[in-house]
Amino acid sequence: MNGLDTELVAEKVAQSRRAVAETDGVDAWVTFCRETDAVPEPALPYVLGFDVVWPTAVVIGPEDSTVVLGRHDAPNAEELGVHEVRAYDESIAEPLRTTLDEIGTSGDGPQTLALNYDADDDTADGLTHGLFRRLESLLPDREFVSAGPIVRRVRGLKSETERQRVRRAAETTEELLQTAASTWGPATTEAAFAATLHELLDDRGLGTAWARDYCPTVHLGGDSEVGHTLPGEHTLPEGELLHVDFGVRRDGYAADIQRLWVRGEPSAELRAVFRDVRAAIDAGHEVLEPGVVGHEVDAAARAALTDRGHPAFQHAFGHQVGRVAHDGGTLLGPEWERYGDAPRGEVRAGEMYTMELGVDTEWGYVGQEEMVRVTDDGTEWVVPPQTRLRRLSETD
Template sequence: METTLIAEKVEQAKDAVGASEADAWLTFCRETNEIAEPCLPYILGFDVVWPTAIVIGPAHSTVILGTHDSPNAEELDVHEVKPYDESIREPLQATLSGLDAEKIAVNFDRDDNVADGLTHGLYLRLQELLPGRELVSAGDIISEVRGIKSPTEQERITAAAETTADLLDGLAEEWTPEMTEAEAADWLHERMREAGYASAWSWDYCPTVHAGGDSDPGHTLPGELRVPEGELLHVDFGVVKDSYAADIQRIWVRGEPEPGLQAAFEDVRAAIDAGHEALEPGAVGYEVDAAAREELTARGRETFDHGFGHQVGRTAHDGGLLLGPQWDRYGDSVVGDVRPGELYTMELGLDTKWGYVGQEEMVRVTEDGTEFVVEPQTELRRLSE
């Protein structure tokens, strides 16, 4: 069981509750093998069957769960454990009363999917169980707990990123002119199966492989295209190692690049560098995105139709603050401040006649700025035949 990791995250959660306007954070869930609660891996670490409540206050945490699930919680040795048989009502009410908790943060959020695990039915049930108490969004608390990575999380994300980069280098070494997109994906999948790695997003689409200018960019299935002379191999890829993910994009050219391709690569790198320069503690999400866009348009390029960056953690898209534009589809997820301990991608690309010039790097935010998780791609690499 992930005792060390969960202990780290629960201590973070206590601090986050203490800094919030809520008196306690309540994660309420049931049958999590059927409907997953995104916060459970951080604060409990195992699936539950009966209705379960994890209550975290500024200095104390309690888990209230069915008798048959309670031995797992006892073994964890992180929370006070209150088993029940017939009803969760009385121990839940007593726990909240012991914290003088009237304003309760619960897991719903308009814009952040990883903070929106409470189903509507369970929300109605909470209203019935806790009459007179105010239920508010736990989005800000969850954003801090999930976004600011603990030492254990930082180590695991770094390991996943290094593994991803090594596998991408291995693919480039094994590439031949006869290799199709699908065969490139199969090569990576075989290495993942051998090592027991999961994919950072849907297996069939991870990796995403694009061979040359005839390949449609985006989250597409690898097909039968091969890389023509002078054109690009683009791969978007990430493994999950020890429950934590990576998300990196790399490109290679077959043969000598034309000047237009080299210029496109340099413009993409300049835009990423501009966003990177703006990314620091206290920066606002949409302002970081704007810095990258402004550099790209200043170079006469069309801008990209997605956010510049997202957080990475247990999944490739880890919720919390986005480095994105103020578009309706992103809601308020782009208006928060960047914090030390968070880890972001920086990504954008250009669709050219030689293929998709897509780049994606991973950076962690430090107290003073940022640092790359793995070495960035700063030059156009060649495929060796």
């Protein structure tokens, strides 16, 4: 995208003000950052939309917002037209304190500021330790709490602009996968298949949803090592699977989808495993609705798979998707230590999730991943799910 994303930032800042107003015990949300080209701040695309150089504070209160930033960054903020802009030359201290004093405090104690740090959610944890220490010295009379709950609401609840962008990314992902599959031949390697998708992306000026080296992740047949692997030199034997995990990033938003093709006629046993995988995904999908807790969705899918005699998958069943493939917030995962509190969050209408699991077999990895948007009374597919094994047509 070129230029400032004014419409999107205006949508998300309005959402941010509502989130602050409805968060008990918080007077303002402060996103504090600097040199964001070198050290990206995950919230900045939502609340400002461009990188900054000098120390910068985006201060969002329940009714209005102000950005305090260096004079050379200020013209972009003025053009954005979303915040009051306070530019400085030598020190951020005085304009930042003035801005916070104008917001005031909602209680009898010191002003409480929600800052951009969080113990479990990387998308809410952009504040470096050095900048935190600087804020402590600049604002010794304020109390600090994590802005994680606010960030999860703002990042998770997709605006109409965001919904459309994620949908377009998913539709493009499906289209490019189908195009790449149509070029497959018996001599095609994992690396060659990945190169085809990269060429299709480059032709359209699109990016990958995660690191390009293993986006797509391509597995050909039962001898391919499953996981976040780099594409290798495997080719596809008769009756075995092409498995691809892939996502396009366009207009700043990502998709994350897994699809399967089989070379020739699949065995009855392979068809049965595919049905089991689909049944497990459907089991999780059936309980995914507003108000359900993340680990409850994971448990439903996990039980459906193990009840059919397959081993449990060693990852979360689903995650949010948005600006990146793994978009933080509530996780549809088990209550494992590595996930912290993310699986204990509640699902909310407006969030967008993947649902993924698979079984490693002699024919290859039977992995599926779908994308859904949570609605007021359930979910809707972002793109149609894969409900049958697709066949590869051999080309010269």
